Amino acid sequence: MISFLTIVFVGFFLGMRHATDPDHVIAVTTIVTRKNGTARAGLIGALWGLGHTFTIFVVGSAIILFKVAIPPRLGLSMEFAVGLMLILLGVLNLTGVLLWLQERLLSGPSKFDLLLPDSASPLRQADYPSAEHRSDRTAQSTRLSKDLLGIGFYNALRPIVIGLIHGLAGSAAVALLVMTTISNPWWAVAYLLLFGAGTVAGMMLITSLIAMPFAYSPGRFSNWNRWISVTSGLLSMGFGIFLSYKMGVVYGLFTDHPQWTPR
Numbered sequence: 200m201i202s203f204l205t206i207v208f209v210g211f212f213l214g215m216r217h218a219t220d221p222d223h224v225i226a227v228t229t230i231v232t233r234k235n236g237t238a239r240a241g242l243i244g245a246l247w248g249l250g251h252t253f254t255i256f257v258v259g260s261a262i263i264l265f266k267v268a269i270p271p272r273l274g275l276s277m278e279f280a281v282g283l284m285l286i287l288l289g290v291l292n293l294t295g296v297l298l299w300l301q302e303r304l305l306s307g308p309s310k311f312d313l314l315l316p317d318s319a320s321p322l323r324q325a326d327y328p329s330a331e332h333r334s335d336r337t338a339q340s341t342r343l344s345k346d347l348l349g350i351g352f353y354n355a356l357r358p359i360v361i362g363l364i365h366g367l368a369g370s371a372a373v374a375l376l377v378m379t380t381i382s383n384p385w386w387a388v389a390y391l392l393l394f395g396a397g398t399v400a401g402m403m404l405i406t407s408l409i410a411m412p413f414a415y416s417p418g419r420f421s422n423w424n425r426w427i428s429v430t431s432g433l434l435s436m437g438f439g440i441f442l443s444y445k446m447g448v449v450y451g452l453f454t455d456h457p458q459w460t461p462r
Contacts, residue, residue: 206381210390214397217369218248218405225438226285226361227406228431229292230354237407239354244406245399247358247365252395254366259374259391263384269371271459275452277367278459282446284364285439292432372461 217223227247231240261267373394374387381387451457 206386206390207393210393211397211400214394214399215401215404216397217373217394218398218401222281222285222438222442223247223251223365223402224405225431225435226288226365227358227402228409228427229288229435230357230361231406231409237410240410241403241407243354243358244402244404246355247362247406248395248399248402250359250362251366251369251398251402252362252392254363255370255373255395256388256391258367258370259377260388262371262374263378263387263391269461271457272452274371274459274461275446275450275457277371279443279446279452280364281368282439282441282443284361285435285442287439288361289432289434289436289439292428292435375461 227244231243262269373391377387377390381390447453450459
């Protein structure tokens with residue numbers, strides 16, 4: 200019998216490792232830019248992790264508790280959806296549609312701006328922080344609070360939806376792995392939650408690290424930001440096309456005999 204502490208540590212740290220999967224990192228990179236700052240980037244990573252955890256917990260619990268079997272065609276379709284999502288993210292990133300949507304949906308005062316004095320506008324201070332503001336610890340704490348409030352509905356919804364779709368592709372594999380390792384179904388469900396918590400923590404760390412160079416040296420890395428945006432878009436498209444081809448053709452989603460093994 201596996202001890203509870205083993206479940207806690209293994210579940211959490213495997214969740215953190217799961218956050219580093221290439222398709223996860225590529226997808227999140229397409230939506231993290233220097234304008235977010237480390238606080239907002241970390242929040243975006245946490246929202247992605249929450250969406251991912253929700254899907255894994257719901258689908259995984261159904262597999263563990265009710266012995267739900269996922270047909271090969273359905274399993275391939277879930278992973279194929281991830282490929283299509285990566286292609287879409289890449290196209291939107293390369294064409295500038297994501298930036299256009301962000302600017303359109305965040306333009307004008309938000310409801311949080313109306314509650315604050317002009318000099319404390321979260322959007323202005325987040326986009327144009329002064330050197331004195333960055334060096335003042337009290338001001339940094341205030342800025343963090345405003346960043347969390349000012350992220351906006353669009354920026355919050357996007358990583359959640361991406362995390363939900365990613366969770367569809369990985370939930371069956373995680374649940375089946377847990378079933379073969381942990382005999383008690385309720386402990387297995389608890390493992391899913393801990394796995395999700397580790398995924399949230401791991402993605403928060405990854406997104407914060409991605410945004411850090413642009414947050415602390417915006418002038419120096421301004422050109423790099425454009426190249427990273429283009430590179431992440433190309434990688435997202437390329438990986439999405441590869442994944443879609445693999446699921447649709449190699450594993451036979453569009454044939455009469457699909458073959459799928461959760462991995």
